[in-house]
Amino acid sequence: MQKRNIYKKITAIIFLLFGNWLLAIPWPVAPFDSIHPLGNNWGEYQNYGGDPYFHNGIDIITPNQHGMPVYAVAHGWVKAWLTIQAEYHWRLAIADSSLAYTDSCEGWLYAHIDSSRFHKNVGDEVNQGDLIGYLVTWPVTGFDHTHFARIKDAGSTWNGADWAFVQNPLTLLSPNTDTIPPTFQNARQSWRFAFARNNSSFYLDPESLYSDVDVIAKIYDKTGVTTGDPTWDKLSPYQIEYSVRGDYDSIPTTLSVRFSGVINQSCIRVVYKNDNTCRTRGDYDYRDYYFIVTNTDGDSILETTDSLACWHTADFPDGWYYVKVTAYDVAGNSTAESMSVFTFNGVGMADNKLRPLKPEIPKLILSPNPVSSYLNIQFILPQAENVSLKIFDNIGRMNKELINGQLAKGDYHFTYQPKHSGIYFVVAQIGNRNITEKVIVSK
Numbered sequence: 001m002q003k004r005n006i007y008k009k010i011t012a013i014i015f016l017l018f019g020n021w022l023l024a025i026p027w028p029v030a031p032f033d034s035i036h037p038l039g040n041n042w043g044e045y046q047n048y049g050g051d052p053y054f055h056n057g058i059d060i061i062t063p064n065q066h067g068m069p070v071y072a073v074a075h076g077w078v079k080a081w082l083t084i085q086a087e088y089h090w091r092l093a094i095a096d097s098s099l100a101y102t103d104s105c106e107g108w109l110y111a112h113i114d115s116s117r118f119h120k121n122v123g124d125e126v127n128q129g130d131l132i133g134y135l136v137t138w139p140v141t142g143f144d145h146t147h148f149a150r151i152k153d154a155g156s157t158w159n160g161a162d163w164a165f166v167q168n169p170l171t172l173l174s175p176n177t178d179t180i181p182p183t184f185q186n187a188r189q190s191w192r193f194a195f196a197r198n199n200s201s202f203y204l205d206p207e208s209l210y211s212d213v214d215v216i217a218k219i220y221d222k223t224g225v226t227t228g229d230p231t232w233d234k235l236s237p238y239q240i241e242y243s244v245r246g247d248y249d250s251i252p253t254t255l256s257v258r259f260s261g262v263i264n265q266s267c268i269r270v271v272y273k274n275d276n277t278c279r280t281r282g283d284y285d286y287r288d289y290y291f292i293v294t295n296t297d298g299d300s301i302l303e304t305t306d307s308l309a310c311w312h313t314a315d316f317p318d319g320w321y322y323v324k325v326t327a328y329d330v331a332g333n334s335t336a337e338s339m340s341v342f343t344f345n346g347v348g349m350a351d352n353k354l355r356p357l358k359p360e361i362p363k364l365i366l367s368p369n370p371v372s373s374y375l376n377i378q379f380i381l382p383q384a385e386n387v388s389l390k391i392f393d394n395i396g397r398m399n400k401e402l403i404n405g406q407l408a409k410g411d412y413h414f415t416y417q418p419k420h421s422g423i424y425f426v427v428a429q430i431g432n433r434n435i436t437e438k439v440i441v442s443k
Contacts, residue, residue: 024174025073035177037061037227039145041235042168043259045272045282054263056165057149061227066137070110070146072126080158081122088136090115093158104154111147112136140284168260170330181333182221182237192339193217194278198310201275202411207342212310215294216273217325234287237327242293246321256293258300267302270295276376277367293325313343370440377414384408388429391416
């Protein structure tokens with residue numbers, strides 16, 4: 001009995017150390033032993049004119065190779081052959097278990113199979129390496145691909161209505177010789193990160209953070225094998241972490257998001273920020289991914305309640321802090337960026353010399369600038385004031401008066417839509433102080 005327990009422990013240790021290697025699968029298109037370009041990643045933001053959603057698979061691109069054969073990555077039985085939308089979306093679901101097994105089990109999804117050429121059918125048994133069909137020619141030139149995913153369902157046959165998408169295939173595909181780490185872009189103006197009041201579009205100056213704050217980072221990843229299109233090469237990273245470090249308090253390294261397991265589509269706005277300042281886009285023409293890295297309870301499960309999380313800056317003494325964000329790809333490559341910020345809640349500090357001078361004139365924050373549609377104008381009043389806010393064109397004509405009256409202490413956000421291109425001026429009178437900011441409008 002003791003010897004048997006030792007063998008069990010050894011087996012468990014081997015699986016923990018080499019589990020993914022033991023379950024490794026080849027690529028479903030030739031060559032099977034080489035990494036292929038990806039046009040979309042697991043968990044990537046997608047929006048083609050409707051509601052945004054998480055991409056629930058990986059798109060393995062076969063650029064300029066129409067009708068590529070697709071092969072089974074593992075032994076199984078075909079439990080579904082169906083389309084969700086006309087001729088471009090035919091798909092095979094090949095389960096790990098036979099049709100005689102009706103309980104829930106996992107399987108592999110191969111989408112965009114040409115229905116007019118050879119393909120496997122429901123009930124067929126397949127082995128690893130078997131030809132199962134050919135890719136349809138995609139209507140977007142150069143984007144021929146198979147949408148490949150790990151799924152789960154129950155029954156002798158599957159109708160696609162309740163498939164669960166349970167695992168990122170990149171965690172199992174071998175080889176994965178990606179050597180390019182994720183890339184950070186400025187999230188706002190010249191700042192690496194953007195800082196907004198929790199669950200709002202009111203953005204804060206990094207040197208005057210207060211109350212509950214969302215930290216937003218703009219990040220993309222690449223596989224190291226190009227699709228031929230620099231936009232399509234931009235993918236979502238696999239994992240993001242963040243931390244806050246200061247002399248008086250800190251937030252330890254905390255998992256923000258990991259695109260490895262089940263995707264909860266209701267959480268798309270929990271993970272990605274999408275407003276006029278941090279506008280996430282994911283389609284054939286644009287790839288801009290703004291991650292709300294503080295929307296997390298620290299585990300890898302995506303839940304709508306994660307949006308309640310944030311950086312409670314009022315719990316920290318006023319002072320300088322470093323916000324650090326690290327992004328990883330599946331191959332383990334990583335990039336870290338950090339930014340110094342100042343919390344300003346009126347909470348006592350150990351060293352008042354670290355406190356920057358409070359500006360006498362409230363700062364106007366204009367975004368975006370240049371602007372093509374709506375201009376957002378934000379400012380903070382530390383006390384009640386008479387406020388006048390007007391828009392003038394470049395020859396001094398007033399185009400709009402946004403406010404003229406008494407405002408209480410607080411945060412304020414106004415929106416203005418210019419009608420014509422040109423140079424405009426936002427003129428604010430706050431008490432007996434004046435502020436003027438230039439705006440470039442490009443229609």
